[in-house]
Amino acid sequence: MTPDPATSGSAGATTTPPGGPAVPPTGRARFGWPVYAWGLWDWGSAAFNAVITTFVFSVYITSDDFGPNADTNLGWALAGAGLLVAVFAPITGQRADRSGRRGFWLGVNTMLVVAVSAALFLVQPSEDYLWLGLVLLASGNIFFEFASVNYNAMLNEISTPRTVGRVSGLGWGLGYIGGIVLLLVVYFGLINPEVGLFGITSENGMDVRVSMLVCAVWTLVFSLPVLITLRDDKAERTPRGPRVGIAASYRHLFAMVRDLWRTDRNTVRFLLASAVFRDGLAGVFTFGGVLAAGTFGFSAGGVIIFGVAANVVAGLATIGFGVLDDRLGPKRVIVFALVCMMIAGVAIFFLHAGGSTIFWIFGLMLAVFVGPAQSASRTFLARLIPEGHEGQVFGLYATTGRAVSFLAPAAWSISIAIGAAVTGVADGDDAQYWGILGILLVLLAGLLLLLPVRSQVREDSALAHHA
Template sequence: MFSWALWDWGSAAFNTVILTFVFTVYLSDAVAGDPEAGSQALGVALTVAGVCIALVAPVSGQRSDAGGRRKRWLAVHTTLVVASTAGLFFVRDDPSYLLLGLVLVAVGSVFSEFATVNYNAMLLQVSTPATIGRVSGFGWGMGYFGGLIALVIVLVAFVQPQVGLFGVTAEDGLNIRVVALFAAVWFGVFALPLFFFVPEVPSAGEPQRTSVVGSYVLLGRRLARMWRDERRTLGFLVASAIYRDGLAAIFTFGGVIAAGTFGFSATEVVVFAITANLTAGVGAFLGGRADDRFGSKAVIVTALLGLVLVGGALLVLPGKAAFWMGGLVLAVFLGPTQSASRTFLARIATPGRESEVFGLYATTGRAVSFLGPLAFSGGIALFGTQRAGMGGIVLILLIGLLALLPVRAPERPA
């Protein structure tokens, strides 16, 4: 279980340092030159990545289940994320490098999602029915704390000092480019224990030499069976797709909003990120225990309601102090929402098809993944302010909450 959770600890370097608080801020500000135009370009790049994930994720998960190669494909996808992250070192603070940076971030996000499909499916391999909530919460908490430690190192060693570790300075954006190399090494090192100590999943017994086209045919039949016999699973996939896209938008554009709307400097963004990850990690641990006690649905509904209320308040409250207080409260609810969503699906998944179901989980999320970036970038385009984009994100969370309410909660073990 600890080796499994260390992968989450390592992957936080990509999700937190690259996608949320450091490198995307660098892309939209220093590289693009215009924060508004850079934010729109980032939204477009991540929308394209979402389409790729939606088309491939369920078939990738299905094939890894059928062939007993869940861990092998996790290794392949993890390696590709590490490679694309390291490639960001070559993105200088000049508009001519913006396209390269956007492509590498998009590629990294695609393979990060593919890896997460197999990683999430391993949850049932490292937990029991009675402890699945706290194990899932432990994994999310490890991810948040891993992000926290990585951000502290980044802040102290590269971002804050005039001359950082190894003589790194801000010339040509070198201090941020080195952060990308650090994130790649961090992920690669902490992913290794999973591959040594977590066993491979047994084959599900289906043909292992199915063509890619045949895999899509099998997927279509599986969806037809789910429509007949597993309506609850489909209902949850749709509802979670909506609100998880709102969560993804918070992670992706949080640092951009802090800098562009509330006037945070690059150092202040990282300091806030460190504090928010600490708060979110505690929330994930507590939410995991609440999950086992009260059920996944109760935790998700409570957390989403908190996100909508606090996010709505931030639309009108001015100043850095408001973002500090509201942002930390938001962080408390983020971890439980993500962790309980994973356990909700794991509890209702058909045994032996976990990767396939989590592939559908990724696909349904990415099928509407245009909503978050579109709401954010579209709000900016229509009204000329990032606050309008923030309002779009809050609306998506509210719609997801309303869609979840009719879905029947999974049965909990005695």
């Protein structure tokens, strides 16, 4: 993997304007059914990522019915899942690249997510079912991340340098909106009413358990378009040869990382920078609800309403910012988004005494820029990957993200402790608003690491070949 020049005088070569994306001299943007089919996977998979993991099942499994240590055990289960993803994501992507069966493995892992989602129906509200629920939830997270590696790797197959920003933004935005649409369906149709659809009640946890079946069907239905439309090209499949063991896969992976460091440190620097600022972005949503309730006095229902509004705003903004990604380049979008988020965060810190109105204004401003930064990060990396290495490099993208996932939570907690010491309050909850400074510090560190990284399209990338 040797780096190509950012500019070239040869015919048909991609060129990189200063600070912007490479623009092919010829080529027509593609934006048809395959793009929408690909984006619908994000809409469907949000059932697991948003509804199950974030809003519904994780809350259910940590309720009093599952014993006094359920929340702690949930943390350990998800930490174990994250470790396995970090270890195995690059080699699962590598094997999909090598076999030419990226679509097949997307389908396998997606169906495993569907199966796990349906199996969560079996988890009754009893301490006896705690570990069944935790193992299923952790397994689903692993399969979801493995599927996401192959899904992200498909981005270069369906886009060009002129459309990659809009394509990525469409998928990411549909994920935000799809998750919220399904959350509203299950919350108001099954969970919130005393008697929900089909006469379902909360007795024996049936409202949540049936919601898991709805999530399984949702994921299945909206995953089928991409699995049917973007089938693997039989001509690109490698002949079935001797099985490559885990050790050999890691040797190949380490050799690729060494080669990247020697020949293309720009990509390595981006992987590091994106890992840091992506953890800060995750922290915004992780602790946003906590901040709304603890500092700004939102009720439980108010937090849900704000969460719905934030996700819809994030989804629409992500789709819209995809156009700017294509026109200005992903680096400018990320830098602009991170700067605006830091301005909003500083306003929340200094104006926290202003009550819920302040959080509605600046909290939604934070939400506006989270999605565009995440989507542009994906397109930034897509432009840097040589053709045939997409799965492996996006696997590294997942690994680096997992490796620093402690940054935002640690910065949040440390900042609150510092705030309590500075202000002299006895209860750390009274200094909770200081936690936003920790998240902003992580975003700032990611921004500073990003600034020296060059934005370009490699001439040996699939994107360049599709121009």
